[in-house]
Amino acid sequence: MSALAACHAAALASYGWCTLDAALDPDLVVALKSDLEQRFAETPLCQGAFYGEHTKRFGSLLTRSPVAEQLVMHPLVLELAEKVLSPWCDRIALNLTQAIEIHPGALPQLPHRDQDMWQGPKGSIEYLVNVMWPLTTYTPENGGTRLWSGSHLNQDVATFSENDALVPSVGPGDALVFLGSTLHGGGGNVSKLPRRGIVVSYCLGWLKPFELQWLVYPPQVARTFSPELAALVGYAQHRPNLGNVEGQCPSILLRDDVPDFLPAIDALRPDQTEAADLFVRSQMGEMG
Template sequence: MLARDGWCVFSQAVTPELVAGVESDLDARFQATPLCEGVFYGARTKRFGSLLTRSAGIEKLVMHPLILGLVEQMLLPWCERIALNLTQAIEIHPGALPRLPHRDQDMWQGPKGSIEYLVNVMWPLTPFTRANGGTRLWSGSHFDQDVAVLPENDSLVPTVAPGDALLFLGSTLHGGGGNGSPAPRRGIIISYCLGWLKPFELQWLVYPPQVARRFSPELAALVGYAQHRPNLGNVEGQCPSVLLGDHVPEHLPAIDALRPDQAEAAALFVRSQMGELG
């Protein structure tokens, strides 16, 4: 359904109790965070990121194995590894207007229609409905990405509850809804992008080495402490995971991190040169 419609719902992907614990961890931050400024973020909306440092339960959402499998299925044709693009908590307050319909992939000015750049996962902290500002989606809009606006009446608002996961492609037209209810609507957006892109939330500053060294190796790699072959995202010519050790040598040798086809081509060239010298 994700490839067909541009979105899908994974019902009860985690327990409601896990989500309730995450919301409890984030509640004080929701209370203290000011309302956004600007028409895109939404004047009656609160947003904050760095969620892996704010609740232990976030790692379970980020590293959900079935969701990671779906994301990789959609993105790995265009990259060697995926990367974490964003973790953000969102609270849409009563009176908020509908958000501008948009495609998240448009933050990158690459070709559209032939590449998928990211997959979003919305985790509701409170039930999402059309009345309280649930996410509007235009089913099938990923097939015709030159169309910037579609009729509002064509939008769908999936009803999802805590524990459910709403997945949608970066090429899918979407936007938060207007909240006509008396209570705020809370959710978490976790998104994954191609591993060679600059992420929306700058993960290496959000989770510097002193923070990331407490992560599992898999999570550390997802937030950027891994090279994307060939040699992209290195530190002194080495995988940036070297920064997570107890001791970082002052002098490091640069070590190739090439794709197999590149390593073979380079080795063949070296052998040909050695033959000429011989």
């Protein structure tokens, strides 16, 4: 890891969150705001107590603005996500991109851990890493994200006192990174203006993502992506053989000429390849 990434990874391990100051060029933030302005204006308010009925949300940001790719593929963010998640997966995957606008009058969101969308064991594995990219400065008054520092270390505790919550001070160009095991929630907006931000999250590559990437970015869209971005949204196998198409890497769907007939090809971890080869050699020896 780079020294900078190692420093932030240590903060994530200790507190469950960290901030990346001035991580994005201000001109890119301006361009992103402009690209999303009409979508914010035309998107209806959410329905339901969790999403918030004074809040707007929309996804598929890689098709909404070319700037979104620079958020998703930010080198330091990817380095952090891979550091946190790689012990439990062969490759990480994009979980979602979502724009959020919290309007005046919005109530605080239910405190929650995003990892709880998956019903696997908790406390021994990290499932995802969240990154908030503010489009307006986050404050306690306008609905800035509330975090419970250290809550990832006490995952058996469902909720903590609101008095223990903090709202990190981040503005356009900064990034707020926190673990899927960190208790958090959007804040209530008692100001006179909406609070806007972008959340990008990354999960273990063998999980079903929150935003179904293969439908959001079908092959005709994904073939315009770089190979690295296409792989992150799901056009890559997770060893062993998970997420294949006719026994091959789904990136084959991004070709102009996809054959009608394909041979299935192993995509195993090295230890599995060695075990399979050893077994085949033993069987051939017995037959010989």
